[in-house]
Amino acid sequence: MTKLSISLAQMHIKLARVEDNLESAERMIAEAAERDSQLILLPELWSTGYDLENAGDYADALGEGMFAQISQSARGQSIAVYGSILERRQHQYMNCAAYYDADGGLCGVYRKIHLFRLFDEHKWLGEGEAPALLDLAWGRAGLSICYDLRFPELFRRYAVAQGAKLMLICAEWPLMRVEHWRALLIARAIENQCFVAATNSCGDTGGTVFAGRSMIIDPWGNVIVEADEDECLLTAEIDLAEADRVRSTIPVFEDRRPDAYAAR
Numbered sequence: 001m002t003k004l005s006i007s008l009a010q011m012h013i014k015l016a017r018v019e020d021n022l023e024s025a026e027r028m029i030a031e032a033a034e035r036d037s038q039l040i041l042l043p044e045l046w047s048t049g050y051d052l053e054n055a056g057d058y059a060d061a062l063g064e065g066m067f068a069q070i071s072q073s074a075r076g077q078s079i080a081v082y083g084s085i086l087e088r089r090q091h092q093y094m095n096c097a098a099y100y101d102a103d104g105g106l107c108g109v110y111r112k113i114h115l116f117r118l119f120d121e122h123k124w125l126g127e128g129e130a131p132a133l134l135d136l137a138w139g140r141a142g143l144s145i146c147y148d149l150r151f152p153e154l155f156r157r158y159a160v161a162q163g164a165k166l167m168l169i170c171a172e173w174p175l176m177r178v179e180h181w182r183a184l185l186i187a188r189a190i191e192n193q194c195f196v197a198a199t200n201s202c203g204d205t206g207g208t209v210f211a212g213r214s215m216i217i218d219p220w221g222n223v224i225v226e227a228d229e230d231e232c233l234l235t236a237e238i239d240l241a242e243a244d245r246v247r248s249t250i251p252v253f254e255d256r257r258p259d260a261y262a263a264r
Contacts, residue, residue: 002241004138004166007032007040008214008234009083010227012203013172015049018058022047022066025083026073028233033077035235038102038138041199041214042083044146044172045095049205052093052124059088062109067098075104083170083199084112084145092126097145097170099134108134110143114151133162139240140164146171149184149198152191159192160253165219165243169198175229178211190221193246193253195238202229219246 009028014020025042032040047066048058060066066085074081080101087096095112111128115121131154132143142158149169158164167188173181181200189196195218202212212229216236225236247253 001137002139003237003239004039005035005037005235005237006197006216007035007037008197008199008216008225008227009040009042009046010199010202010212010214010230010232010234011043011046012231013043013046013049013201013205013210015206016051016054018047018066021049022069024231025070029073029077029079029081031233032235033079037079037235039080039082041168041170041197042081043199043201044084044097044170045086046083046170046201047085049201050119050172050208051206052120055086055093055124056088059086059093061088062096062098063106070098071100071104071106074100074102078102080107082143082168087111089126093124094126094128095121095145097143099143099168101136107136108132108143110145112145112148113154114147116147131157131162133158133164139166139243141166141168144169146173149181149188152188155188155192159194160256164192164194165240166195166197166238167192169196171198171200172205173200173211175209175211178213181211181213182215185215186217186221186223189217189219191252193219193250194243195219195240197238202227202231219243
């Protein structure tokens with residue numbers, strides 16, 4: 001099985017209004033299930049937005065609180081769910097993206113490695129320490145969050161060292177840098193010859209207008225589906241076997257010269 005139907009939940013996140021955001025997320029999860037999607041992506045920090053100074057009011061331990069709620073939603077709608085929320089971990093708060101399968105089981109956890117200083121993440125959150133790869137029936141997928149998009153070495157590791165054919169990205173990317181968002185997403189797909197599925201938030205949240213423009217891109221760099229700047233749910237089917245076809249047509253990975261790139 002290499003085909004996968006994905007929905008992107010482009011939400012207008014309401015700052016610090018957890019119940020309102022949960023209602024929106026659950027509505028979109030249910031709609032994606034009605035469309036027979038196998039996976040839905042929620043945006044970065046979809047339950048709170050960037051109310052980081054009050055992280056202690058929202059953060060839950062993995063498996064508890066909001067994490068348990070999303071697990072229950074995944075199981076109830078028989079759809080896999082991926083998106084990030086605030087996690088309470090030991091003595092830190094983390095920007096944590098969990099992937100729950102259609103049975104509500106936790107299949108993977110990714111904690112944001114690259115913290116975004118412009119939004120003061122480094123002041124309130126702990127740094128993630130490792131990439132996270134999913135190895136599921138339809139293929140391998142690398143997990144990431146928003147600002148990670150600017151660090152191509154993370155995605156190269158997923159594709160070359162770990163064989164990922166799909167990158168999953170949840171984000172809160174501002175409208176003022178929307179062209180960076182589009183260019184970087186397409187670049188990550190082309191250079192790694194993989195699918196990229198990226199969900200962004202939209203609208204004004206806490207005084208920042210977010211870009212929307214959620215999209216799915218194929219391994220040739222073609223945009224399969226793209227949202228505008230309004231709240232919506234996008235759905236598309238992909239065939240991960242296409243990544244193999246592209247990689248065999250232009251054998252970029254085989255032609256790499258890491259020996260020549262090494263610092264001397």
